[in-house]
Amino acid sequence: MITLNTYLNEKNHTSPAIASAVSTIANVGVEISKLLQRGALADIHGEAGNQNVQGEEQKKLDVISNDLLLDALSANSVCAGVASEELDDATPANPNGEVLVLFDPLDGSSNIDINMSVGTIFSILPYQNQGSEVTNNDFLQTGRNQLASGYIVYGPSTMLAITFGNGVAMFSLDPASNEYVLIEEAVKISAATNEYAINASNYRHWLPPMQQYIDELIAGKDGVRGKNYNTRWVAAMVGDVHRILCRGGVFTYPFDTKDPKKPGKLRLMYEANPMALLIEQAGGLATDAVNNILDIEPTDIHQRVPVVLGSSEEVERVKALHA
Numbered sequence: 001m002i003t004l005n006t007y008l009n010e011k012n013h014t015s016p017a018i019a020s021a022v023s024t025i026a027n028v029g030v031e032i033s034k035l036l037q038r039g040a041l042a043d044i045h046g047e048a049g050n051q052n053v054q055g056e057e058q059k060k061l062d063v064i065s066n067d068l069l070l071d072a073l074s075a076n077s078v079c080a081g082v083a084s085e086e087l088d089d090a091t092p093a094n095p096n097g098e099v100l101v102l103f104d105p106l107d108g109s110s111n112i113d114i115n116m117s118v119g120t121i122f123s124i125l126p127y128q129n130q131g132s133e134v135t136n137n138d139f140l141q142t143g144r145n146q147l148a149s150g151y152i153v154y155g156p157s158t159m160l161a162i163t164f165g166n167g168v169a170m171f172s173l174d175p176a177s178n179e180y181v182l183i184e185e186a187v188k189i190s191a192a193t194n195e196y197a198i199n200a201s202n203y204r205h206w207l208p209p210m211q212q213y214i215d216e217l218i219a220g221k222d223g224v225r226g227k228n229y230n231t232r233w234v235a236a237m238v239g240d241v242h243r244i245l246c247r248g249g250v251f252t253y254p255f256d257t258k259d260p261k262k263p264g265k266l267r268l269m270y271e272a273n274p275m276a277l278l279i280e281q282a283g284g285l286a287t288d289a290v291n292n293i294l295d296i297e298p299t300d301i302h303q304r305v306p307v308v309l310g311s312s313e314e315v316e317r318v319k320a321l322h323a
Protein backbone atom coordinates (compact mmCIF):
# COMPACT_ATOMS: atom_id res chain seq x y z
CA MET A 1 0.00 0.00 0.00
CA ILE A 2 1.59 3.31 -1.12
CA THR A 3 0.31 6.46 0.53
CA LEU A 4 0.45 9.93 -1.02
CA ASN A 5 3.15 10.99 1.44
CA THR A 6 5.28 7.97 0.53
CA TYR A 7 4.70 8.66 -3.16
CA LEU A 8 5.63 12.33 -2.76
CA ASN A 9 8.65 11.92 -0.54
CA GLU A 10 10.18 8.52 -1.09
CA LYS A 11 9.70 7.84 -4.76
CA ASN A 12 11.32 11.06 -5.94
CA HIS A 13 8.42 12.01 -8.15
CA THR A 14 8.97 15.68 -7.52
CA SER A 15 11.00 18.27 -5.58
CA PRO A 16 10.56 18.71 -1.81
CA ALA A 17 8.94 22.14 -2.29
CA ILE A 18 6.31 20.85 -4.72
CA ALA A 19 5.72 17.77 -2.56
CA SER A 20 5.17 20.02 0.44
CA ALA A 21 2.65 22.23 -1.39
CA VAL A 22 0.74 19.18 -2.66
CA SER A 23 0.72 17.67 0.80
CA THR A 24 -0.75 20.88 2.25
CA ILE A 25 -3.51 20.92 -0.39
CA ALA A 26 -4.25 17.22 0.16
CA ASN A 27 -4.55 17.75 3.93
CA VAL A 28 -7.04 20.58 3.41
CA GLY A 29 -8.89 18.19 1.08
CA VAL A 30 -9.35 15.83 4.03
CA GLU A 31 -10.95 18.68 6.03
CA ILE A 32 -13.26 19.65 3.14
CA SER A 33 -14.17 15.99 2.65
CA LYS A 34 -15.17 15.70 6.34
CA LEU A 35 -17.32 18.82 6.10
CA LEU A 36 -19.07 17.45 3.01
CA GLN A 37 -19.70 14.13 4.73
CA ARG A 38 -21.56 15.96 7.49
CA GLY A 39 -23.36 18.16 4.94
CA ALA A 40 -26.21 20.18 6.38
CA LEU A 41 -25.14 19.09 9.88
CA ALA A 42 -21.86 21.01 9.40
CA ASP A 43 -23.79 24.16 8.37
CA ILE A 44 -22.09 24.27 4.95
CA HIS A 45 -25.20 24.54 2.80
CA GLY A 46 -26.60 27.76 1.38
CA GLU A 47 -25.29 31.12 0.23
CA ALA A 48 -22.48 33.07 1.91
CA GLY A 49 -24.19 36.34 1.00
CA ASN A 50 -21.28 37.73 -1.10
CA GLN A 51 -20.23 37.77 -4.75
CA ASN A 52 -16.75 36.84 -5.98
CA VAL A 53 -14.69 38.83 -8.50
CA GLN A 54 -16.57 37.09 -11.33
CA GLY A 55 -19.88 38.42 -10.00
CA GLU A 56 -20.99 34.93 -8.95
CA GLU A 57 -22.86 34.29 -5.69
CA GLN A 58 -20.53 32.54 -3.24
CA LYS A 59 -21.77 29.49 -1.36
CA LYS A 60 -20.79 29.03 2.27
CA LEU A 61 -18.53 26.13 1.32
CA ASP A 62 -16.81 28.20 -1.43
CA VAL A 63 -15.74 30.65 1.27
CA ILE A 64 -14.83 28.00 3.87
CA SER A 65 -12.75 25.98 1.38
CA ASN A 66 -11.03 29.10 0.11
CA ASP A 67 -10.11 30.21 3.65
CA LEU A 68 -8.82 26.74 4.59
CA LEU A 69 -6.55 26.59 1.51
CA LEU A 70 -5.43 30.18 1.83
CA ASP A 71 -4.49 29.81 5.51
CA ALA A 72 -2.72 26.46 5.07
CA LEU A 73 -0.74 27.48 1.98
CA SER A 74 0.18 30.91 3.41
CA ALA A 75 1.64 29.12 6.45
CA ASN A 76 3.79 26.87 4.25
CA SER A 77 7.16 28.54 3.58
CA VAL A 78 7.52 26.94 0.13
CA CYS A 79 4.59 29.01 -1.09
CA ALA A 80 5.37 32.49 -2.45
CA GLY A 81 1.74 33.34 -3.11
CA VAL A 82 -1.69 32.05 -3.99
CA ALA A 83 -4.40 32.95 -6.49
CA SER A 84 -7.96 31.70 -6.18
CA GLU A 85 -11.27 31.86 -8.00
CA GLU A 86 -12.65 33.46 -4.86
CA LEU A 87 -9.98 36.19 -4.43
CA ASP A 88 -9.84 39.33 -6.59
CA ASP A 89 -6.03 39.49 -6.55
CA ALA A 90 -3.11 37.23 -5.76
CA THR A 91 -2.28 36.94 -2.05
CA PRO A 92 1.44 37.16 -1.22
CA ALA A 93 2.94 34.60 1.17
CA ASN A 94 6.68 33.94 1.67
CA PRO A 95 8.68 36.12 -0.81
CA ASN A 96 11.43 33.48 -0.73
CA GLY A 97 9.01 30.65 -1.51
CA GLU A 98 9.68 28.54 -4.58
CA VAL A 99 6.17 27.98 -5.87
CA LEU A 100 2.92 29.77 -6.70
CA VAL A 101 -0.35 27.93 -6.10
CA LEU A 102 -3.59 28.62 -7.96
CA PHE A 103 -6.85 26.94 -7.05
CA ASP A 104 -10.56 26.69 -7.50
CA PRO A 105 -11.33 25.78 -3.88
CA LEU A 106 -14.77 24.31 -4.55
CA ASP A 107 -15.63 23.48 -8.14
CA GLY A 108 -19.26 22.71 -8.94
CA SER A 109 -20.80 24.89 -6.23
CA SER A 110 -24.35 24.27 -7.46
CA ASN A 111 -23.90 20.62 -6.40
CA ILE A 112 -23.11 21.33 -2.73
CA ASP A 113 -26.65 21.69 -1.44
CA ILE A 114 -27.93 18.64 -3.36
CA ASN A 115 -25.28 16.20 -2.07
CA MET A 116 -23.62 15.64 -5.47
CA SER A 117 -19.95 15.52 -6.45
CA VAL A 118 -17.82 18.66 -6.12
CA GLY A 119 -14.06 19.16 -6.12
CA THR A 120 -10.93 21.22 -5.55
CA ILE A 121 -8.66 22.00 -8.54
CA PHE A 122 -5.07 23.18 -8.18
CA SER A 123 -2.12 24.28 -10.29
CA ILE A 124 1.46 24.83 -9.12
CA LEU A 125 3.79 27.20 -10.98
CA PRO A 126 7.42 28.16 -10.36
CA TYR A 127 8.00 31.48 -8.63
CA GLN A 128 10.46 33.35 -10.80
CA ASN A 129 10.90 36.52 -8.74
CA GLN A 130 12.19 35.19 -5.43
CA GLY A 131 12.97 37.85 -2.85
CA SER A 132 10.11 40.14 -3.96
CA GLU A 133 6.48 40.06 -2.92
CA VAL A 134 4.30 38.37 -5.54
CA THR A 135 1.96 40.31 -7.81
CA ASN A 136 -0.75 39.10 -10.20
CA ASN A 137 1.78 39.30 -13.06
CA ASP A 138 3.94 36.57 -11.49
CA PHE A 139 1.10 34.10 -12.10
CA LEU A 140 0.73 34.92 -15.79
CA GLN A 141 2.63 31.89 -17.11
CA THR A 142 1.39 29.41 -19.70
CA GLY A 143 0.04 26.05 -18.56
CA ARG A 144 3.21 24.41 -19.94
CA ASN A 145 5.09 25.95 -16.99
CA GLN A 146 3.03 24.02 -14.44
CA LEU A 147 5.21 21.97 -12.08
CA ALA A 148 2.21 19.98 -10.90
CA SER A 149 -1.54 20.02 -11.20
CA GLY A 150 -4.42 18.00 -9.92
CA TYR A 151 -7.83 17.80 -8.35
CA ILE A 152 -9.59 16.27 -5.39
CA VAL A 153 -13.06 14.95 -6.19
CA TYR A 154 -15.47 14.67 -3.26
CA GLY A 155 -17.91 11.99 -4.37
CA PRO A 156 -19.13 8.81 -2.72
CA SER A 157 -15.41 8.48 -1.94
CA THR A 158 -12.79 11.21 -2.02
CA MET A 159 -10.12 10.80 -4.69
CA LEU A 160 -7.09 12.77 -5.74
CA ALA A 161 -5.52 12.83 -9.22
CA ILE A 162 -2.10 14.39 -9.72
CA THR A 163 0.54 14.93 -12.37
CA PHE A 164 4.09 16.25 -12.11
CA GLY A 165 4.41 16.24 -15.90
CA ASN A 166 5.32 12.58 -16.07
CA GLY A 167 2.04 10.64 -16.12
CA VAL A 168 -1.02 10.77 -13.90
CA ALA A 169 -1.47 9.01 -10.56
CA MET A 170 -4.74 8.51 -8.72
CA PHE A 171 -5.27 8.11 -4.98
CA SER A 172 -8.29 7.23 -2.86
CA LEU A 173 -8.77 8.74 0.61
CA ASP A 174 -9.15 6.18 3.37
CA PRO A 175 -11.50 7.93 5.85
CA ALA A 176 -10.35 5.60 8.64
CA SER A 177 -6.70 6.69 8.50
CA ASN A 178 -7.08 10.02 6.64
CA GLU A 179 -4.40 8.77 4.23
CA TYR A 180 -4.61 8.95 0.44
CA VAL A 181 -3.72 5.52 -0.96
CA LEU A 182 -2.37 4.99 -4.49
CA ILE A 183 -4.80 3.07 -6.68
CA GLU A 184 -3.48 3.73 -10.20
CA GLU A 185 -0.04 4.95 -11.19
CA ALA A 186 -0.31 5.40 -14.96
CA VAL A 187 -3.80 6.61 -15.81
CA LYS A 188 -4.51 6.47 -19.58
CA ILE A 189 -7.44 7.84 -21.59
CA SER A 190 -8.64 5.81 -24.57
CA ALA A 191 -8.41 7.62 -27.92
CA ALA A 192 -11.97 6.56 -28.86
CA THR A 193 -15.11 7.05 -26.79
CA ASN A 194 -18.88 7.15 -27.09
CA GLU A 195 -19.52 9.54 -24.16
CA TYR A 196 -19.66 13.32 -24.31
CA ALA A 197 -20.34 16.01 -21.72
CA ILE A 198 -21.82 19.39 -22.61
CA ASN A 199 -24.55 21.64 -21.25
CA ALA A 200 -26.80 21.42 -24.32
CA SER A 201 -29.16 24.12 -23.07
CA ASN A 202 -26.62 26.59 -24.53
CA TYR A 203 -26.93 25.10 -28.05
CA ARG A 204 -28.38 28.25 -29.62
CA HIS A 205 -25.43 30.33 -28.33
CA TRP A 206 -22.68 28.10 -29.76
CA LEU A 207 -20.73 28.74 -32.97
CA PRO A 208 -21.86 26.68 -36.02
CA PRO A 209 -18.88 24.22 -35.85
CA MET A 210 -19.77 23.24 -32.28
CA GLN A 211 -23.45 22.90 -33.22
CA GLN A 212 -22.37 20.68 -36.13
CA TYR A 213 -20.17 18.55 -33.85
CA ILE A 214 -22.98 17.89 -31.36
CA ASP A 215 -25.44 17.28 -34.24
CA GLU A 216 -23.06 14.59 -35.50
CA LEU A 217 -22.93 12.90 -32.08
CA ILE A 218 -26.70 13.01 -31.68
CA ALA A 219 -27.16 11.54 -35.19
CA GLY A 220 -25.21 8.52 -33.90
CA LYS A 221 -25.15 5.45 -36.16
CA ASP A 222 -27.27 7.25 -38.74
CA GLY A 223 -24.78 10.11 -39.19
CA VAL A 224 -21.20 10.64 -40.36
CA ARG A 225 -19.68 9.30 -37.12
CA GLY A 226 -21.32 5.90 -37.62
CA LYS A 227 -21.75 5.04 -33.93
CA ASN A 228 -24.09 5.93 -31.08
CA TYR A 229 -23.07 8.32 -28.31
CA ASN A 230 -24.31 8.93 -24.78
CA THR A 231 -24.44 12.21 -22.78
CA ARG A 232 -23.16 12.68 -19.22
CA TRP A 233 -23.07 16.04 -17.35
CA VAL A 234 -22.07 16.34 -13.68
CA ALA A 235 -22.20 20.20 -13.58
CA ALA A 236 -18.84 20.07 -11.81
CA MET A 237 -15.89 19.93 -14.19
CA VAL A 238 -14.00 17.86 -11.62
CA GLY A 239 -16.62 15.11 -11.87
CA ASP A 240 -16.63 15.09 -15.66
CA VAL A 241 -12.81 15.08 -15.90
CA HIS A 242 -12.63 12.32 -13.31
CA ARG A 243 -15.01 10.17 -15.37
CA ILE A 244 -12.90 10.84 -18.48
CA LEU A 245 -9.70 9.80 -16.69
CA CYS A 246 -11.47 6.63 -15.52
CA ARG A 247 -13.16 5.52 -18.77
CA GLY A 248 -12.57 8.07 -21.53
CA GLY A 249 -14.94 10.65 -22.99
CA VAL A 250 -14.96 14.24 -24.13
CA PHE A 251 -15.94 17.29 -22.06
CA THR A 252 -16.59 20.72 -23.45
CA TYR A 253 -17.69 24.12 -22.21
CA PRO A 254 -17.34 25.82 -25.60
CA PHE A 255 -17.25 29.40 -26.77
CA ASP A 256 -20.73 30.87 -26.69
CA THR A 257 -22.32 34.22 -27.40
CA LYS A 258 -24.57 34.31 -24.32
CA ASP A 259 -22.47 36.98 -22.61
CA PRO A 260 -19.89 38.82 -24.76
CA LYS A 261 -17.73 39.36 -21.66
CA LYS A 262 -17.40 35.59 -21.15
CA PRO A 263 -15.81 33.78 -24.12
CA GLY A 264 -16.34 30.44 -22.45
CA LYS A 265 -17.29 29.86 -18.82
CA LEU A 266 -14.22 28.17 -17.40
CA ARG A 267 -11.21 29.95 -15.98
CA LEU A 268 -7.87 29.34 -17.71
CA MET A 269 -5.45 29.54 -14.79
CA TYR A 270 -7.12 27.39 -12.12
CA GLU A 271 -9.58 25.23 -14.08
CA ALA A 272 -8.55 24.73 -17.72
CA ASN A 273 -4.74 24.64 -17.30
CA PRO A 274 -4.55 22.12 -14.45
CA MET A 275 -7.12 19.85 -16.10
CA ALA A 276 -5.40 20.18 -19.50
CA LEU A 277 -2.08 19.03 -18.02
CA LEU A 278 -3.74 16.00 -16.41
CA ILE A 279 -5.55 15.13 -19.64
CA GLU A 280 -2.43 15.50 -21.83
CA GLN A 281 -0.39 13.48 -19.36
CA ALA A 282 -2.99 10.71 -19.57
CA GLY A 283 -2.76 10.66 -23.39
CA GLY A 284 -5.73 12.91 -24.19
CA LEU A 285 -5.94 16.40 -25.72
CA ALA A 286 -7.12 19.78 -24.44
CA THR A 287 -7.91 22.73 -26.71
CA ASP A 288 -9.97 25.90 -26.88
CA ALA A 289 -11.08 24.46 -30.28
CA VAL A 290 -8.12 26.04 -32.08
CA ASN A 291 -5.09 26.27 -29.74
CA ASN A 292 -3.77 23.86 -27.14
CA ILE A 293 -4.97 25.11 -23.76
CA LEU A 294 -1.46 24.75 -22.32
CA ASP A 295 0.00 27.14 -24.92
CA ILE A 296 -2.41 30.03 -24.28
CA GLU A 297 -0.58 33.14 -23.03
CA PRO A 298 -2.55 34.41 -20.04
CA THR A 299 -3.33 38.09 -19.64
CA ASP A 300 -5.38 37.96 -16.44
CA ILE A 301 -5.48 35.53 -13.52
CA HIS A 302 -9.27 35.22 -13.88
CA GLN A 303 -9.52 35.04 -17.69
CA ARG A 304 -12.03 32.65 -19.21
CA VAL A 305 -11.47 30.28 -22.06
CA PRO A 306 -13.50 27.82 -24.14
CA VAL A 307 -12.51 24.24 -23.28
CA VAL A 308 -12.68 20.94 -25.19
CA LEU A 309 -10.77 18.07 -23.59
CA GLY A 310 -10.58 14.31 -23.36
CA SER A 311 -10.29 11.39 -25.78
CA SER A 312 -8.09 12.43 -28.70
CA GLU A 313 -10.36 11.27 -31.57
CA GLU A 314 -13.17 13.55 -30.37
CA VAL A 315 -10.97 16.56 -29.62
CA GLU A 316 -9.36 16.22 -33.06
CA ARG A 317 -12.84 16.15 -34.66
CA VAL A 318 -13.82 19.37 -32.86
CA LYS A 319 -10.59 21.03 -33.99
CA ALA A 320 -11.09 19.89 -37.59
CA LEU A 321 -14.60 21.38 -37.66
CA HIS A 322 -13.29 24.69 -36.29
CA ALA A 323 -10.24 24.86 -38.60
Ligand code: AFP
Nearest residue numbers: 106107108109110199235236237238
Ligand atom coordinates in the same frame (compact mmCIF):
# COMPACT_ATOMS: atom_id res chain seq x y z
P1 AFP B 1 -18.38 26.99 -10.20
O1 AFP B 1 -16.91 27.28 -10.45
O2 AFP B 1 -19.20 28.20 -10.01
O3 AFP B 1 -18.53 26.00 -9.12
O4 AFP B 1 -18.97 26.37 -11.57
C1 AFP B 1 -18.64 25.09 -11.99
C2 AFP B 1 -18.40 25.09 -13.46
O5 AFP B 1 -17.56 26.14 -13.82
C3 AFP B 1 -17.84 23.75 -13.97
O6 AFP B 1 -17.27 22.99 -12.97
C4 AFP B 1 -19.02 23.06 -14.60
O7 AFP B 1 -18.65 22.22 -15.64
C5 AFP B 1 -19.86 24.20 -15.04
O8 AFP B 1 -19.60 25.28 -14.15
C6 AFP B 1 -21.33 23.90 -15.00
O9 AFP B 1 -21.96 24.96 -15.61
P2 AFP B 1 -23.53 24.99 -15.93
O10 AFP B 1 -24.20 25.32 -14.64
O11 AFP B 1 -23.65 26.08 -16.95
O12 AFP B 1 -23.91 23.64 -16.46
